[in-house]
Amino acid sequence: MPETIKVAVLLEHHEGDEKWTAHVPTLESQPDSTFIPLAEGATPEEAAQALVPEIQTGTGMHPDILPHLKRAPQFALTEIAVEIPDQNA
Amino acid sequence: MPDQIPTEARQLIHQFEREEAQRVAAKAAARNASSSKEIKIIPRRNVTARDVMAHAMNIGCTIETGSGKHGTHIKGPDGREISLPVHGKGSVLATGTALSIDKWLRRYRETGVEPPKPVASPNPSLAKAGR
Numbered sequence: 449m450p451e452t453i454k455v456a457v458l459l460e461h462h463e464g465d466e467k468w469t470a471h472v473p474t475l476e477s478q479p480d481s482t483f484i485p486l487a488e489g490a491t492p493e494e495a496a497q498a499l500v501p502e503i504q505t506g507t508g509m510h511p512d513i514l515p516h517l518k519r520a521p522q523f524a525l526t527e528i529a530v531e532i533p534d535q536n537a
Numbered sequence: 538m539p540d541q542i543p544t545e546a547r548q549l550i551h552q553f554e555r556e557e558a559q560r561v562a563a564k565a566a567a568r569n570a571s572s573s574k575e576i577k578i579i580p581r582r583n584v585t586a587r588d589v590m591a592h593a594m595n596i597g598c599t600i601e602t603g604s605g606k607h608g609t610h611i612k613g614p615d616g617r618e619i620s621l622p623v624h625g626k627g628s629v630l631a632t633g634t635a636l637s638i639d640k641w642l643r644r645y646r647e648t649g650v651e652p653p654k655p656v657a658s659p660n661p662s663l664a665k666a667g668r
Contacts, residue, residue, distance in 0.1 A: 460633035469622075469633030476637065481617070484641055487608075488622040488631050502608060502620050510618070 455517050457499060459492040470495035472503070474519040483510040583629040586621055589638055596645045611638070613645055 458471040467488040475481045485502040489495030507514055542550075586609070590600050593611045601610040601618070609621045619641045622634055630638070 460631075462632035465631045465633075466629070467622075467624075467631040467634075469631045469637070471633065471637060483617070484619040484637070486620040486622060486634055486637055488624070488634055498622070506618075506620075 457496050468492050468495040470499045473521045474516045483513050584635040586623040
């Protein structure tokens with residue numbers, strides 16, 4: 449019986465890159481993970497969708513990753529004010 | 538009154554004023570440089586899938602090329618795998634991809650896995666001499 453699971457995906461882009469990278473943080477944070485899926489795409493959505501077949505293959509070959517895939521990581525993005533001292537004073 | 542200042546002291550004052558002016562000018566130039574709107578991008582080497590494959594194989598990993606369903610994977614000597622998104626072997630990997638793969642490969646670099654050595658072919662001249 450096929451099971452549909454929700455996987456938390458972190459999408460990363462750096463200045464100058466053509467593509468976005470889709471990561472699964474719950475697997476990358478596991479030092480002993482037997483499989484790390486990664487995918488790239490021109491947009492965040494494309495990168496995330498490109499991850500689907502990778503995860504499907506990965507769970508077939510490495511079923512031990514399934515519990516980690518189902519875990520929900522905590523993400524936080526915030527902003528702090530930092531006063532930079534005048535280096536030239 | 539200034540005429541009463543000894544010549545030696547006057548020279549020292551002039552020297553101090555010159556140095557002070559140079560210091561202020563240097564400080565202003567540094568301030569202008571730091572507030573410049575020009576964004577200086579640190580040059581970085583673009584890492585391609587081909588580079589990663591060559592490095593991975595050099596430290597004992599194997600490359601499993603993709604099929605219709607899944608993409609290319611790097612497989613470590615212990616059986617662990619990581620995806621290698623390949624859009625043509627010469628295509629440049631995104632920074633996040635390159636960093637994750639590099640971090641993953643670290644364990645094999647640090648354990649010092651040597652690439653398999655080629656099997657020595659028998660030397661025909663030694664075989665002929667019966668050695």
